[in-house]
Amino acid sequence: MHRIISRGLALACVAAVSLAVATGAAAQSGAQQGAANAKIKVGFMLPYTGTYAALGNAIENGFRMYVDEQGGRLGGREVQYFKVDDESDPAKAPENATKLIKRDQVDVVIGTVHSGVQMGIVKVAKENNTLLIIPNAGADEATGPLCGPNIFRSSFSNWQPGYAMGQVVANRGMKRVVTLTWKYAAGEQSVRGFKEAFEAKGGKVVKELNLPFPNVEFQALITEIASIKPDAVFVFFAGGGAVKFVKDWAAAGLKDRIPLYASGFLTDGTLEAQGAAAQGLETTLHYADGLQNPRDQRFRLAYAKAFKLQPDVYAVQGYDAAQMLAAGAAAVNGDMSRKNDVYKAIAAARIDSPRGVFTLSRAHNPVQDFYLRKVQGNENKVSGIAVKALADPARGCRL
Ligand code: PHB
Numbered sequence: 528m529h530r531i532i533s534r535g536l537a538l539a540c541v542a543a544v545s546l547a548v549a550t551g552a553a554a555q556s557g558a559q560q561g562a563a564n565a566k567i568k569v570g571f572m573l574p575y576t577g578t579y580a581a582l583g584n585a586i587e588n589g590f591r592m593y594v595d596e597q598g599g600r601l602g603g604r605e606v607q608y609f610k611v612d613d614e615s616d617p618a619k620a621p622e623n624a625t626k627l628i629k630r631d632q633v634d635v636v637i638g639t640v641h642s643g644v645q646m647g648i649v650k651v652a653k654e655n656n657t658l659l660i661i662p663n664a665g666a667d668e669a670t671g672p673l674c675g676p677n678i679f680r681s682s683f684s685n686w687q688p689g690y691a692m693g694q695v696v697a698n699r700g701m702k703r704v705v706t707l708t709w710k711y712a713a714g715e716q717s718v719r720g721f722k723e724a725f726e727a728k729g730g731k732v733v734k735e736l737n738l739p740f741p742n743v744e745f746q747a748l749i750t751e752i753a754s755i756k757p758d759a760v761f762v763f764f765a766g767g768g769a770v771k772f773v774k775d776w777a778a779a780g781l782k783d784r785i786p787l788y789a790s791g792f793l794t795d796g797t798l799e800a801q802g803a804a805a806q807g808l809e810t811t812l813h814y815a816d817g818l819q820n821p822r823d824q825r826f827r828l829a830y831a832k833a834f835k836l837q838p839d840v841y842a843v844q845g846y847d848a849a850q851m852l853a854a855g856a857a858a859v860n861g862d863m864s865r866k867n868d869v870y871k872a873i874a875a876a877r878i879d880s881p882r883g884v885f886t887l888s889r890a891h892n893p894v895q896d897f898y899l900r901k902v903q904g905n906e907n908k909v910s911g912i913a914v915k916a917l918a919d920p921a922r923g924c925r926l
């Protein structure tokens with residue numbers, strides 16, 4: 528009896544163990560399979576309404592185009608998209624970013640355009656250790672004091688194009704300059720970069736003018752500039768507001784009286800709407816029309832074919848954000864749960880951008896050439912390189 532029971536027990540145990548092993552194995556292979564089939568979830572947090580709506584759309588177009596060129600897969604995984612309209616409203620940023628990260632469980636946030644909104648996204652991405660690739664907003668903090676292992680940028684810091692233009696204007700012998708911008712981080716930091724380079728070479732910013740974002744009542748400010756009679760003016764405006772400013776400046780009769788300089792956002796993606804008022808304007812940016820590189824030529828043809836639109840800097844930044852994600856995803860065969868390996872691979876990537884090849888600084892911001900461009904027809908034609916391989920100083924970043 529005893530032996531029988533023992534044998535019976537033993538058999539039962541063997542059966543139970545093998546069942547457990549089998550079940551465990553099935554569960555594990557199911558999990559592996561599930562993971563292998565899991566899609567890479569991309570969350571776009573961009574402005575789809577308001578003065579920056581066209582910028583948000585161009586970024587998404589560029590991003591999707593790169594993914595489509597890879598057959599819709601990165602690191603062997605299909606890509607699935609989620610999106611929220613951030614409305615360029617900083618007050619709504621934490622809630623919108625949280626929606627993508629907590630509700631949609633995205634693997635990466637691609638956002639955004641507006642520097643104020645960016646600050647909210649950076650905070651939430653850091654709290655959740657979620658990969659963030661910034662496809663435009665220049666907020667110096669994101670690759671400065673708030674830099675982090677999971678925070679990357681495919682665009683520029685606000686300091687960069689401003690600094691490049693400060694050198695150009697000083698080298699032209701201008702001494703007294705007035706600046707004008709919307710009063711928020713992008714404008715203020717862009718002016719700071721300009722001033723740093725311009726004053727280091729002996730120039731003087733004699734007046735810093737501004738108006739609230741996204742107001743376009745420029746008249747009183749234009750009148751004030753005319754009365755100061757500076758050697759030149761440096762401005763930061765973009766999107767719909769940039770169209771209005773360039774037209775108002777010309778209509779006030781200042782176009783041929785006071786040289787107007789800007790970071791290239793003033794005339795990127797806006798030329799058709801600005802028309803004659805923009806002709807001859809000179810700006811600095813990390814992209815331009817007429818770059819003689821085959822990578823850019825292929826990109827432009829494909830973009831025009833896909834969207835029946837000419838690409839602009841925002842489309843390039845979206846495209847390159849996807850290239851950065853691709854570098855991370857490839858390194859882990861699409862297993863985005865291996866976060867540190869993803870971050871390491873992106874940080875080390877060499878991005879073959881339409882703007883020219885770039886790498887990332889220690890703070891994860893592109894080290895790139897800044898072109899001098901001049902408006903000719905509907906193009907921001909490259910006329911030279913204002914500063915080669917310019918790296919943001921990344922003040923306050925400890926990585
Ligand atoms: C920004 O807010 O950082 C910003 C917005 C639009 C631009 C450039 C920078 O074109």
